[in-house]
Amino acid sequence: MEQPSDTDIVPGDIVPDDSVGAGALRKDVGDSTNAQNKPAENETVKNTATAENAEKRADEATDRKRARIDSRPDGHVDDADADEVTQPRLGVLGWLRWMWRQLTSMRTALFLLLLLAVAAVPGSLVPQHVADPNGVVTWKTQHPVLYPILDKLQVFDTYTSVWFSAIYLLLFVSLVGCVLPRLKHHIDSLRAQPPRTPARLQRMAGFRIRILKGVSADGVSANAQAARQAAIASAQKLLKASGYRTVVVETARDASVSAERGYLRETGNILFHAALVGILIAVGVGGGFSYTGQRIVVSGQSFVNTLVNYDSFNPGRFVDTGSLSPYSLTLNSLTVKYESKNKNALGSPLDYTADVTAVQNGVTSKKVIKVNEPLGIGGTNVYLLGNGYAPVITVRNAQGKAVFHDAVPFPSQDAAMTSQGVVKVPDGLKKQIGMIGFFYPTAKKLSTGAYASSYPDTRNPLLGLTVYTGNLGLDDGVPVSVYSLDIDHLTQIAGPGAKAKAIDLKPGQTKALPNGLGTVTFDGVDRFASLDIHHDPTQGWVLLFAILVLGGLLTSLFVPRRRMWVKAITQPDGSLRLEYAGLARGEDPRLNDAVASIADRHIAQLTGRSTGPAAPKSK
Amino acid sequence: MFDTLSQIFIYVTMGLYACAFIAFALDLARRSARATIPESVPSAVSRRTAAAEDLVFVEADGDGVVDAASSVSTSAQSASGGSATATATATATRSGRGSAVARISERIEGDVHTGAAMSTSLRVAMILTITGFGFHVLADAGRGIAAGRVPWANMWEFSMTGTLVIVGIFLLANLRFDLKYLGTFVLGLVCILLMIATTKYYVPVVPLPPALQSYWLVIHILVAIVATAFFALGFALSVAQLAQVRREHRVAADKPTRLRFLATLPKSDTLENLAYRINIVGFIAWTFTLIAGAIWAEKAWGRYWGWDTKEVWTFIVWVIYAGYIHARATRGWRGTRSAWLALIGFSAVMFNFGVVNVFFHGLHSYSGLTS
Numbered sequence: 009m010e011q012p013s014d015t016d017i018v019p020g021d022i023v024p025d026d027s028v029g030a031g032a033l034r035k036d037v038g039d040s041t042n043a044q045n046k047p048a049e050n051e052t053v054k055n056t057a058t059a060e061n062a063e064k065r066a067d068e069a070t071d072r073k074r075a076r077i078d079s080r081p082d083g084h085v086d087d088a089d090a091d092e093v094t095q096p097r098l099g100v101l102g103w104l105r106w107m108w109r110q111l112t113s114m115r116t117a118l119f120l121l122l123l124l125a126v127a128a129v130p131g132s133l134v135p136q137h138v139a140d141p142n143g144v145v146t147w148k149t150q151h152p153v154l155y156p157i158l159d160k161l162q163v164f165d166t167y168t169s170v171w172f173s174a175i176y177l178l179l180f181v182s183l184v185g186c187v188l189p190r191l192k193h194h195i196d197s198l199r200a201q202p203p204r205t206p207a208r209l210q211r212m213a214g215f216r217i218r219i220l221k222g223v224s225a226d227g228v229s230a231n232a233q234a235a236r237q238a239a240i241a242s243a244q245k246l247l248k249a250s251g252y253r254t255v256v257v258e259t260a261r262d263a264s265v266s267a268e269r270g271y272l273r274e275t276g277n278i279l280f281h282a283a284l285v286g287i288l289i290a291v292g293v294g295g296g297f298s299y300t301g302q303r304i305v306v307s308g309q310s311f312v313n314t315l316v317n318y319d320s321f322n323p324g325r326f327v328d329t330g331s332l333s334p335y336s337l338t339l340n341s342l343t344v345k346y347e348s349k350n351k352n353a354l355g356s357p358l359d360y361t362a363d364v365t366a367v368q369n370g371v372t373s374k375k376v377i378k379v380n381e382p383l384g385i386g387g388t389n390v391y392l393l394g395n396g397y398a399p400v401i402t403v404r405n406a407q408g409k410a411v412f413h414d415a416v417p418f419p420s421q422d423a424a425m426t427s428q429g430v431v432k433v434p435d436g437l438k439k440q441i442g443m444i445g446f447f448y449p450t451a452k453k454l455s456t457g458a459y460a461s462s463y464p465d466t467r468n469p470l471l472g473l474t475v476y477t478g479n480l481g482l483d484d485g486v487p488v489s490v491y492s493l494d495i496d497h498l499t500q501i502a503g504p505g506a507k508a509k510a511i512d513l514k515p516g517q518t519k520a521l522p523n524g525l526g527t528v529t530f531d532g533v534d535r536f537a538s539l540d541i542h543h544d545p546t547q548g549w550v551l552l553f554a555i556l557v558l559g560g561l562l563t564s565l566f567v568p569r570r571r572m573w574v575k576a577i578t579q580p581d582g583s584l585r586l587e588y589a590g591l592a593r594g595e596d597p598r599l600n601d602a603v604a605s606i607a608d609r610h611i612a613q614l615t616g617r618s619t620g621p622a623a624p625k626s627k
Numbered sequence: 628m629f630d631t632l633s634q635i636f637i638y639v640t641m642g643l644y645a646c647a648f649i650a651f652a653l654d655l656a657r658r659s660a661r662a663t664i665p666e667s668v669p670s671a672v673s674r675r676t677a678a679a680e681d682l683v684f685v686e687a688d689g690d691g692v693v694d695a696a697s698s699v700s701t702s703a704q705s706a707s708g709g710s711a712t713a714t715a716t717a718t719a720t721r722s723g724r725g726s727a728v729a730r731i732s733e734r735i736e737g738d739v740h741t742g743a744a745m746s747t748s749l750r751v752a753m754i755l756t757i758t759g760f761g762f763h764v765l766a767d768a769g770r771g772i773a774a775g776r777v778p779w780a781n782m783w784e785f786s787m788t789g790t791l792v793i794v795g796i797f798l799l800a801n802l803r804f805d806l807k808y809l810g811t812f813v814l815g816l817v818c819i820l821l822m823i824a825t826t827k828y829y830v831p832v833v834p835l836p837p838a839l840q841s842y843w844l845v846i847h848i849l850v851a852i853v854a855t856a857f858f859a860l861g862f863a864l865s866v867a868q869l870a871q872v873r874r875e876h877r878v879a880a881d882k883p884t885r886l887r888f889l890a891t892l893p894k895s896d897t898l899e900n901l902a903y904r905i906n907i908v909g910f911i912a913w914t915f916t917l918i919a920g921a922i923w924a925e926k927a928w929g930r931y932w933g934w935d936t937k938e939v940w941t942f943i944v945w946v947i948y949a950g951y952i953h954a955r956a957t958r959g960w961r962g963t964r965s966a967w968l969a970l971i972g973f974s975a976v977m978f979n980f981g982v983v984n985v986f987f988h989g990l991h992s993y994s995g996l997t998s
C-alpha cells in the first residue's frame with residue numbers, strides 16, 4: 009500500500025482548494041516525472057491535465073490518505089500509521105495512556121475474544137454447578153484426586169469464575185474504549201460534508217469516462233460552463249436519490265459532485281457493539297433482581313406466591329422476599345398423554361397439560377400451562393417442568409382412627425415412571441413410623457421377584473411400602489427433606505431386612521402394619537406438577553438488546569459505505585468529459601457495478617436515452 | 628412406508644453424490660493438466676479487453692446512436708479483488724508479459740462471477756449433483772411426511788437436512804459465483820457426513836417429546852442448518868485460500884509447486900474475499916440461531932441461558948467467528964491467520980454437532996440415540 013508521507017490530516021477536514029484558476033498559469037516542475045509515472049492517459053486529457061500534475065498529486069495523496077483514515081482502533085488494517093511507531097511517553101500518565109491504547113487496540117480485542125472462546129471450553133468438559141449439580145457430585149466421587157484441584161480453580165463454576173469474568177470484563181472495557189471514540193467521530197462525520205473530489209479520479213475504483221459530444225462550440229464560453237453545471241446538477245440529483253449525501257465543487261475548468269453514502273454501516277457497527285454492552289448490563293442487573301423457585305403441586309392443591317410456599321427458592325441479591333407479587337394457582341388437573349401405538353416409542357410422553365385456576369387481585373381465571381407454554385402472571389413466568397404420581401395414602405392406628413391422610417408426591421426414577429417417595433407418620437401411632445414407597449404405574453413382576461414398571465401410564469398401579477420405626481428426627485428443629493428418610497437410626501419392620509414382607513397395595517386395598525401398629529390404605533393415585541416460578545425484570549431488555557445486536561450486525565455487514573464522484577470537464581473541442589469513480593470504505597464487492605450504474609443512468613438522463621452497457625466494438 | 632422410501636432415496640442420493648465427487652475430482656485432475664499446457668487457454672487479454680468499457684462517446688444532441696465505443700485498459704478492475712489485485716491484474720494484462728500461469732489465474736479471476744466454460748467432467752459432476760440433490764429432497768420430504776413434521780428433530784434428520792442444505796447452498800452460490808472448483812470438497816464432506824449418519828445416527832420415526840413441540844424447532848434449527856452450510860462453504864474456501872497462498876509463495880520463490888490445479892483457481896485474495904462474504908452470512912445466521920435458541924430455552928426450560936454444554940459450544944463457535952471477523956480487520960492477521968480461525972470455527976461447528984450431541988450430557992440430548 010502506498011504510504012503518503014505528508015502531514016497528518018484530521019479526518020473530514022477540507023483541504024483548501026487552491027487549484028482554482030491556477031492550473032494553466034503554474035509552471036510545473038514535476039510534470040515530466042509524473043507523466044511517466046502515471047498509466048498512459050487518453051490523449052485528449054493530457055493537454056489540459058498535465059499542467060497541474062504536481063499540485064494534483066499532493067491533493068491526491070491527501071485525498072487517498074484521508075479516505076483511509078477513520079477513527080478505527082489501533083491495529084485496524086485501515087489505519088494509516090503502524091503503532092510500532094508510537095513510543096510510550098514516560099511518566100505515570102504516559103504509561104496509563106499507553107496501557108489504555110493497548111487495551112483498546114484491535115489486537116487486544118482479538119486476543120481477548122479468542123481467549124474467551126478457549127476459556128469457555130473447560131466448563132463444557134466437566135459438569136457445572138449451575139447446569140448440573142448432581143453431575144458435580146458424581147464427578148467428585150469418580151475423581152477424588154482431581155476434584156479438589158479443579159474446584160480450587162473454580163472449574164465447576166467456570167462461567168462465574170474469577171478468570172472467566174476477568175476475560176469478559178476486560179473485553180467489555182476494551183469494547184467501550186473502542187466504541188466511544190468511534191461514536192464521537194461518527195457523529196462528527198454525520199454532520200460534515202463529504203470530502204471534496206480528489207483531483208484525479210483515475211486511480212479510484214470503477215473509474216470510467218463518458219465523452220458527451222457536441223455540448224458546446226468551444227471549451228470556454230459561458231455556454232460550456234452552464235452545460236457543465238447542468239450535468240453535475242443532474243448527477244447530484246441522481247446520487248441524492250440513491251441515498252448519497254452530496255456536495256458540489258466547482259473550479260474554473262471543471263465541476264464535480266462528491267458524494268458519500270452508507271453511514272448506516274458505521275451506525276450499525278457501533279449499535280452492535282453498544283448492544284453487546286447492553287446485554288451484559290441487563291444480564292448483570294437482572295441477576296440481582298430476579299428470583300427462581302420451585303414448588304410441587306398435587307392436583308386439587310394450591311400454590312400461593314409467598315416465600316413459605318416454595319419448596320426451594322433462589323433470590324437475587326436485591327430481591328425483597330417479603331413482597332412477592334401476590335397470586336395463587338390451583339392445579340385442577342394434570343393431563344399426560346403417552347404414545348401407545350408407535351412400537352418404536354411406546355410410552356414416550358406426547359403431551360403434558362396442566363389446567364389451573366389463577367387468582368390475582370381478586371380476579372379468578374382459568375389457565376393452561378404446558379411445556380413450551382409458560383403462564384405469565386404477576387410479573388413471573390410459571391413453567392411446567394416436571395410431573396409425577398402422588399399416591400393417596402391413609403394410615404390408621406390400632407383403634408381405626410386416621411392419623412395420616414395425604415397425597416404424597418413420589419418423584420419418578422425412570423422413563424416408565426417407577427416412582428419413589430417417603431411417608432412419615434410422627435404422631436398418632438404407638439411408635440413413629442417412616443415408610444419408603446415405590447409406586448409402579450404399570451407393575452410387572454421381574455424374574456427376581458421384584459417389581460418394575462413397564463409403562464408410564466397407570467395400567468396396573470401398585471404401591472410397595474417398606475416400614476421403619478424409631479425417631480424420625482422431626483422434633484429436633486433441624487429442617488429435614490420430606491423426600492428422604494434417614495434410615496441409619498431406624499429399625500426396619502417390614503421389607504427385605506425384616507421378618508414381615510414389604511406391603512404391596514393395589515388402589516383401594518388396606519393392609520395391616522406389622523406389630524399391631526394399625527393399618528395402611530392405598531386410596532388411589534393423583535398426579536402432581538412440578539412448577540418453576542421465575543421472575544426476571546430485565547429479560548425483556550436482554551431480548552431487546554439481542555435484537556439490536558442482530559440488526560446492527562445486519563446493517564454493518566451489508567450496507568456498503570462508499571464514496572462516489574462525478575466530474576465534468578469541458579474539453580477544447582467543446583465536448584464534455586464526464587468522469588465517474590468510487591471508493592470503498594470497508595467490504596464493498598458491488599462498488600464497480602454501482603459506479604457503472606450511476607454512469608449509465610446519468611448519461612441516460614443527460615441524453616434522454618439509455619446507452620445501456622454500451623455494445624463494445626473492438627477498435 | 629414413507630420412511631422406507633426416504634431411506635432408499637438417501638442411498639440413491641449417496642450413490643449419485645459419490646459419482647459426482649469422482650467427477651469433480653477428475654475435473655481437478657484435468658485442471659492440473661491444463662495448468663501445465665497454458666497455450667491451450669484462450670487469451671485472457673482479448674476477453675478482458677472486450678469486457679472493458681472505460682470510455683464511451685455519446686452524442687449529446689438528439690437522436691443519433693452511440694457514436695463509437697472504444698476501450699482503453701487503464702485500471703481495468705477485476706470484479707472482486709481488492710484494488711491491489713486489480714492493479715496487478717491490469718498490469719499483467721497491459722504488459723502481456725505475465726507468465727502463462729498468471730494469465731490462467733486471471734482468467735479464472737474474471738470468471739468468478741461470470742461462470743467459466745465447463746469441462747465435460749465438470750458438467751457431468753454438476754448434473755450428478757443436481758440429480759442427487761433431487762433425490763435428496765425426496766428423501767428429506769419422505770422423512771418429513773413419515774414423521775408428520777419438519778424433518779430435523781433428531782441427529783438423523785438433522786444430518787439429512789443439513790447435508791441437503793449444504794448441497795443446496797453450494798448449488799445456489801454457483802448461480803452467483805463460480806465455485807464449482809469446491810465441488811470435490813463439498814461433495815466429499817457431504818458423502819462422509821451421510822455415511823456416518825446412515826450407519827450411526829439412523830433412528831426410526833418417533834413422536835416429538837413435549838419439549839420439542841414448538842415452532843422454534845422449525846426456526847431455530849433450520850437457521851442453524853443454514854448457518855452450518857454457509858460455514859462449510861466458507862471453510863472450503865479458506866482451505867483453498869491457504870493452499871493458494873502456499874502455492875503463490877512457492878511460485879514467487881521460483882520453487883516447484885505441487886497441487887497444480889490450484890493454478891486454475893482464483894488468487895488467494897479473491898478466495899479470501901469470497902470466504903469472508905460467505906462466512907459472514909453464516910455468522911449472521913449463527914447469531915440468529917443463538918438468539919432464537921435463547922428465546923426457546925426461556926420458553927421450554929424457564930431460563931434463556933444456562934451454560935448447558937450445547938449452549939456453551941454454540942457460544943464458543945460464535946466467539947471464534949467474531950474473532951475471525953476481527954482478525955480480518957486487524958493488521959497482521961488478515962489473510963492466512965484469519966483463514967485459520969475460519970477453519971477452527973468450522974471444526975468447532977462440527978464438534979458441536981458430532982461430539983457434543985452424542986457424548987456430552989445436557990438438556991439438548993435430542994439426538995434420539997440411546998447410549
Ligand code: HEM
Nearest residue numbers: 081112113114117179182183186276277280564949952956
Ligand atoms: C464482546 C466483544 C466483541 C464482540 C463479540 C465483537 C463482535 C464483532 C463483530 C461480530 C463484528 C462484525 C460486525 C460489525 O462490523 O459490526 C465486529 C466488528 C468490529 N469490531 Fe468488534 N466485537 C467485540 C469487541 C470489540 C472491541 C473490544 C473492539 C475494539 C478494539 C472492536 C472493534 C471492532 C471493529 C473495528 C469492527 C469493524 C471491523 C471491520 O472493519 O470490518 N470490537 N465486532
